[in-house]
Amino acid sequence: MSRLTHLDEQGRATMVDVSDKAVTTREAVAAGRVRMLPQTLKLILEGGHKKGDVLAVARIAGIQAAKRTHELIPLCHPLMLTGVRVELTPNEADSCVDIEASCKVSGQTGVEMEALTAASVAALTLYDMCKAVDRGMVIEAVQLVEKQGGKSGHWRREDEQ
Amino acid sequence: MSRLTHLDEQGRATMVDVSDKAVTTREAVAAGRVRMLPQTLKLILEGGHKKGDVLAVARIAGIQAAKRTHELIPLCHPLMLTGVRVELTPNEADSCVDIEASCKVSGQTGVEMEALTAASVAALTLYDMCKAVDRGMVIEAVQLVEKQGGKSGHWRREDEQ
Amino acid sequence: MSRLTHLDEQGRATMVDVSDKAVTTREAVAAGRVRMLPQTLKLILEGGHKKGDVLAVARIAGIQAAKRTHELIPLCHPLMLTGVRVELTPNEADSCVDIEASCKVSGQTGVEMEALTAASVAALTLYDMCKAVDRGMVIEAVQLVEKQGGKSGHWRREDEQ
Amino acid sequence: MSRLTHLDEQGRATMVDVSDKAVTTREAVAAGRVRMLPQTLKLILEGGHKKGDVLAVARIAGIQAAKRTHELIPLCHPLMLTGVRVELTPNEADSCVDIEASCKVSGQTGVEMEALTAASVAALTLYDMCKAVDRGMVIEAVQLVEKQGGKSGHWRREDEQ
Amino acid sequence: MSRLTHLDEQGRATMVDVSDKAVTTREAVAAGRVRMLPQTLKLILEGGHKKGDVLAVARIAGIQAAKRTHELIPLCHPLMLTGVRVELTPNEADSCVDIEASCKVSGQTGVEMEALTAASVAALTLYDMCKAVDRGMVIEAVQLVEKQGGKSGHWRREDEQ
Amino acid sequence: MSRLTHLDEQGRATMVDVSDKAVTTREAVAAGRVRMLPQTLKLILEGGHKKGDVLAVARIAGIQAAKRTHELIPLCHPLMLTGVRVELTPNEADSCVDIEASCKVSGQTGVEMEALTAASVAALTLYDMCKAVDRGMVIEAVQLVEKQGGKSGHWRREDEQ
Numbered sequence: 001m002s003r004l005t006h007l008d009e010q011g012r013a014t015m016v017d018v019s020d021k022a023v024t025t026r027e028a029v030a031a032g033r034v035r036m037l038p039q040t041l042k043l044i045l046e047g048g049h050k051k052g053d054v055l056a057v058a059r060i061a062g063i064q065a066a067k068r069t070h071e072l073i074p075l076c077h078p079l080m081l082t083g084v085r086v087e088l089t090p091n092e093a094d095s096c097v098d099i100e101a102s103c104k105v106s107g108q109t110g111v112e113m114e115a116l117t118a119a120s121v122a123a124l125t126l127y128d129m130c131k132a133v134d135r136g137m138v139i140e141a142v143q144l145v146e147k148q149g150g151k152s153g154h155w156r157r158e159d160e161q
Numbered sequence: 162m163s164r165l166t167h168l169d170e171q172g173r174a175t176m177v178d179v180s181d182k183a184v185t186t187r188e189a190v191a192a193g194r195v196r197m198l199p200q201t202l203k204l205i206l207e208g209g210h211k212k213g214d215v216l217a218v219a220r221i222a223g224i225q226a227a228k229r230t231h232e233l234i235p236l237c238h239p240l241m242l243t244g245v246r247v248e249l250t251p252n253e254a255d256s257c258v259d260i261e262a263s264c265k266v267s268g269q270t271g272v273e274m275e276a277l278t279a280a281s282v283a284a285l286t287l288y289d290m291c292k293a294v295d296r297g298m299v300i301e302a303v304q305l306v307e308k309q310g311g312k313s314g315h316w317r318r319e320d321e322q
Numbered sequence: 323m324s325r326l327t328h329l330d331e332q333g334r335a336t337m338v339d340v341s342d343k344a345v346t347t348r349e350a351v352a353a354g355r356v357r358m359l360p361q362t363l364k365l366i367l368e369g370g371h372k373k374g375d376v377l378a379v380a381r382i383a384g385i386q387a388a389k390r391t392h393e394l395i396p397l398c399h400p401l402m403l404t405g406v407r408v409e410l411t412p413n414e415a416d417s418c419v420d421i422e423a424s425c426k427v428s429g430q431t432g433v434e435m436e437a438l439t440a441a442s443v444a445a446l447t448l449y450d451m452c453k454a455v456d457r458g459m460v461i462e463a464v465q466l467v468e469k470q471g472g473k474s475g476h477w478r479r480e481d482e483q
Numbered sequence: 484m485s486r487l488t489h490l491d492e493q494g495r496a497t498m499v500d501v502s503d504k505a506v507t508t509r510e511a512v513a514a515g516r517v518r519m520l521p522q523t524l525k526l527i528l529e530g531g532h533k534k535g536d537v538l539a540v541a542r543i544a545g546i547q548a549a550k551r552t553h554e555l556i557p558l559c560h561p562l563m564l565t566g567v568r569v570e571l572t573p574n575e576a577d578s579c580v581d582i583e584a585s586c587k588v589s590g591q592t593g594v595e596m597e598a599l600t601a602a603s604v605a606a607l608t609l610y611d612m613c614k615a616v617d618r619g620m621v622i623e624a625v626q627l628v629e630k631q632g633g634k635s636g637h638w639r640r641e642d643e644q
Numbered sequence: 645m646s647r648l649t650h651l652d653e654q655g656r657a658t659m660v661d662v663s664d665k666a667v668t669t670r671e672a673v674a675a676g677r678v679r680m681l682p683q684t685l686k687l688i689l690e691g692g693h694k695k696g697d698v699l700a701v702a703r704i705a706g707i708q709a710a711k712r713t714h715e716l717i718p719l720c721h722p723l724m725l726t727g728v729r730v731e732l733t734p735n736e737a738d739s740c741v742d743i744e745a746s747c748k749v750s751g752q753t754g755v756e757m758e759a760l761t762a763a764s765v766a767a768l769t770l771y772d773m774c775k776a777v778d779r780g781m782v783i784e785a786v787q788l789v790e791k792q793g794g795k796s797g798h799w800r801r802e803d804e805q
Numbered sequence: 806m807s808r809l810t811h812l813d814e815q816g817r818a819t820m821v822d823v824s825d826k827a828v829t830t831r832e833a834v835a836a837g838r839v840r841m842l843p844q845t846l847k848l849i850l851e852g853g854h855k856k857g858d859v860l861a862v863a864r865i866a867g868i869q870a871a872k873r874t875h876e877l878i879p880l881c882h883p884l885m886l887t888g889v890r891v892e893l894t895p896n897e898a899d900s901c902v903d904i905e906a907s908c909k910v911s912g913q914t915g916v917e918m919e920a921l922t923a924a925s926v927a928a929l930t931l932y933d934m935c936k937a938v939d940r941g942m943v944i945e946a947v948q949l950v951e952k953q954g955g956k957s958g959h960w961r962r963e964d965e966q
Contacts, residue, residue, distance in 0.1 A: 112292060
C-alpha cells in the first residue's frame with residue numbers, strides 16, 4: 001500500500017531526498033476563493049475601480065509568500081522560482097473573490113506547495129483588509145488545479161472528477 | 162457607509178495606526194479543514210496511532226506561522242503572542258481533518274489574522290505531507306470562530322448565523 | 323568627547339541596553355527620493371492614473387521592511403510598531419519620485435531606523451520595477467526629517483540648518 | 484513605447500517569468516555613500532584604527548541583506564549568490580563613507596537589486612551606529628555602477644554620461 | 645511528578661500560555677566554547693590584533709540570532725529584547741574560544757533560549773570562518789550560566805554543583 | 806601559512822566567491838548531544854513511547870534551521886538543499902540524547918554548516934522543551950562527522966584521530 005513519503009519507516013518526519021531526481025521544468029496552478037457579504041465585495045470593487053489597492057496588496061502578498069514556502073512548510077525544499085503569478089477576480093455572482101496562483105521552476109521538486117501557499121496568503125490578506133467590515137468571510141476551495149513536470153507528469157483536477 | 166480601514170482617503174494601502182488603542186487581552190479562535198480521500202485519512206490515522214508525526218508537523222507549522230503573521234500579511238502589526246494552540250482532529254465521518262487554532266495576546270490589535278494564519282499553514286502542511294498519495298485534497302472553511310477583547314468586543318460566528 | 327553608543331569600551335559592537343529607558347510614544351519621519359529620466363516618470367504616472375501598481379508595490383514593500391528593520395540592521399532592537407505610513411509622490415519638476423515614511427511606537431527605543439529602512443526599501447522597489455527602462459536611476463537624500471519622543475526629545479532637520 | 488516589465492497588460496504587478504532565460508554568469512556593482520559631519524567620520528576612523536567595528540558591522544549587514552533581497556523587494560526572484568563583496572571607504576575630502584557592493588551569480592536573472600540592497604543596508608547600518616552623535620547624516624547616490632551578463636549585456640554608468 | 649511544560653495532557657506540543665504571567669525584568673547568561681587546533685587559534689589571534697573580524701562577525705551573528713530565537717525554536721514566544729551582549733574570548737590555555745552571551749527583557753517569559761541561541765550561533769559562525777583550516781573544531785559546553793527574574797527567580801549553575 | 810578564507814588581505818570579512826567552483830554532489834553529517842539528568846531523559850522516553858512530540862519537534866526544528874543557515878551564518882552562501890535528515894536517539898547509558906544531522910546538495914559549496922546548524926538547533930529545541938524540569942542540561946560535542954564532495958573531497962572525523 002501507498003506510504004506517506006514524508007514519514008520514514010518509523011513514522012518520523014523527513015525531508016524527502018530529491019538528490020537523484022531529474023531537473024525538469026515544473027509548473028503548478030492552485031485556486032481558492034474568499035466568500036464575503038455582497039456589500040463587502042462592493043466596497044472592494046469600488047476601491048478597485050479607482051486604485052485597486054485591496055487586490056494589489058493581496059496579489060503582492062501572495063507572490064511574496066510563494067517565495068517563502070520552504071520557511072513555512074517544514075518539509076518543503078527550498079527552490080528558485082522562475083515565475084509567480086497571482087490573480088484575484090471579483091465574482092459578483094457568487095459573492096466572492098476568486099484567486100488563482102501559478103508558479104514555475106526548473107528544479108528537482110514540484111511547485112504545488114508554492115502555488116497553494118500563494119493562494120492561501122492572498123486569501124488571508126484579503127480577509128485582513130476587509131475584516132473590519134465583514135468578520136464572517138470564509139476562505140474556501142483552496143486546491144491544486146493543475147500541475148506539470150516531474151516524474152508524475154501532468155495532473156488536472158477536472159480529469160479526476 | 163463603512164470604509165475599508167486599510168485604505169486611506171485616496172484608496173491607498175496603509176497600516177492602521179493603533180497607537181491610541183487600549184492594551185487589552187485579546188483572543189481569537191479560527192478553524193479550517195482539509196478534506197481528503199478516506200484512504201488518505203486512514204494513512205494519517207495509522208501513522209497517528211504510532212508516532213503521530215503528520216499531525217505533529219502540521220501542529221508545529223501552524224504554531225510557527227502564527228508568530229510570523231506580520232511578515233506574511235503586509236498590513237498586520239507585529240505583536241507578542243502570549244499563547245498559541247493548534248489542534249488537528251481526524252474526522253472519519255466527513256473524511257477530513259478538522260483544524261482549530263487559537264491565539265492570545267495582551268496588546269493593541271486583535272489576533273484574528275494570527276489564528277487564521279496558523280489554521281491555514283497547518284492545513285497546507287497537512288496537504289504537503291499527504292500530497293504524494295492524494296493530490297486532490299481541498300482546504301475548506303478557513304474562518305474565524307470567535308474573538309474577544311478590543312473595542313469591538315466579543316464576536317462569535319454562531320451568533321451571526 | 324562624544325562616543326559611538328554602539329561600541330563598547332574596547333570598540334566592539336554591542337546592542338545598547340535600553341532596559342532602563344522609559345516607555346514613551348515615539349515617532350519618526352524619514353524621506354528619500356528616486357531620480358529618474360522624465361520618460362520613466364511618465365510611464366509610472368500613466369500606470370498610476372490607471373492602477374497605480376508601481377507606487378502601490380513600493381508602498382507595501384516599504385511598510386513591510388519597516389517591520390523587519392531589526393533583522394536587517396544588526397544592532398537594532400525589535401519593537402512593535404503601532405503605525406507605518408509610506409507615501410510616494412511623483413515630482414515632475416525634479417523628475418523624481420519623493421518618498422516619505424513615518425513610523426510610530428510606544429517603546430523604549432526610537433523608530434528612526436524603521437522610517438529610514440521603509441524609505442530605502444520603497445526606493446529600491448521603485449528601482450526594481452523601472453530598471454528595465456532606466457538603469458541609471460539614483461536613490462538620493464535618504465534622511466531623517468523629524469523625530470519625537472524619548473530622552474532626546476524633538477528633532478527637526480530644518481531646525482538644524 | 485517601452486513598457487514597465489513588472490506590470491502586466493492591465494497594469495498589475497507580476498513577477499516576470501524568467502523560465503526561458505539562459506543561465507549566464509551575472510555580476511553587478513552598486514555604490515552609495517553616507518555623508519556626515521567631519522567629527523563623526525573622525526570617530527569612525529579612530530574606532531577603525533583600533534577595531535574597525537563600525538565598518539565591520541556595516542559590511543556584514545550589507546552582505547547579509549544581499550542574500551535577503553528577494554524577501555524585501557516583492558517582485559525579485561530568489562537566487563543563489565555565489566559571491567558578495569561590500570567595501571566601505573572613509574572619505575575625509577568629502578566627509579563621507581563611500582560604499583561599494585558587488586554581487587555575482589550564475590542564473591537567469593541579474594543581481595543589480597542584490598548589489599543595490601547590500602549598499603543600502605550597509606549605509607543604513609552605518610547611520611544606525613552613528614546616529615547618537617550625528618542625526619543629520621544623509622544617504623546619497625545609491626546607484627548601479629556596472630553590470631555584466633544576461634541578454635542586455637554590459638552596462639557601465641560612466642558610458643552613459 | 646514533574647511534567648514537561650511544552651506537552652499537553654495528550655503529549656502534544658503546545659506553546660505555553662503565558663498570558664497571566666507577570667511582566668518582570670528577566671536576564672539570562674549562557675556560555676559555550678569552540679575547541680580548535682592551537683594554530684587555528686593563533687590565526688584568529690593574529691587577525692584579532694589587526695582587525696578582529698573573525699570575532700566581530702561571530703559576535704554580530706550571535707546578537708542577530710538572539711533576535712530570531714522565536715523563529716528557530718518552535719515553541720518559544722516572541723519577545724522584545726532590550727539588550728544583548730556577546731563576548732568571545734580567545735583562550736590559549738585550553739586552545740579554544742570562550743563565548744558568553746547575555747540577554748535582557750522586560751516581559752512574561754525568560755530569555756534563556758535567546759542567550760543559548762546567541763552563544764550557539766556565535767560558535768557556528770566561528771566554525772564557519774575557520775573551517776577551511778580546521779574542520780575538526782568542536783562546539784562544547786553550550787549551557788545556561790545564570791538567570792534572573794520570573795517566578796522561578798535566580799538560578800546559577802555553580803550553585804547547583 | 807594557511808589563511809582564513811573568509812578574511813581578505815586586510816583581514817576584512819568577505820563571502821568567498823565560489824562562482825568558478827564546480828557543481829558537485831555534496832553531503833555532510835554532523836553530530837551533537839544534549840546531556841541531561843536521568844529523570845529528564847525518562848520523561849522524554851515516556852512521552853516518546855506515546856507521542857514522541859519532544860523528539861518530533863526537535864527534529865522538525867533542526868530540518869527547518871538547515872534551510873535557514875545562510876540567514877544565520879553571515880558569510881554562508883544560500884543553497885538549495887536536496888535532502889535533510891535529523892535523528893535524535895535517547896541514550897540512557899550516557900544520560901543524553903544523541904543527535905545526528907545530514908544534509909545533501911548539488912552545488913558549489915559544501916553543506917557542513919547546514920548540518921551543524923541543524924544539529925545545534927535540534928539541541929536547542931530539546932533544551933527548550935525540557936528546561937522547566939532540568940535547567941542544567943548541556944549541549945556538547947557539536948561537530949562534523951563526515952563530509953563528501955567538493956575539491957577537498959572525503960573527510961571523516963575518525964580518520965583524523
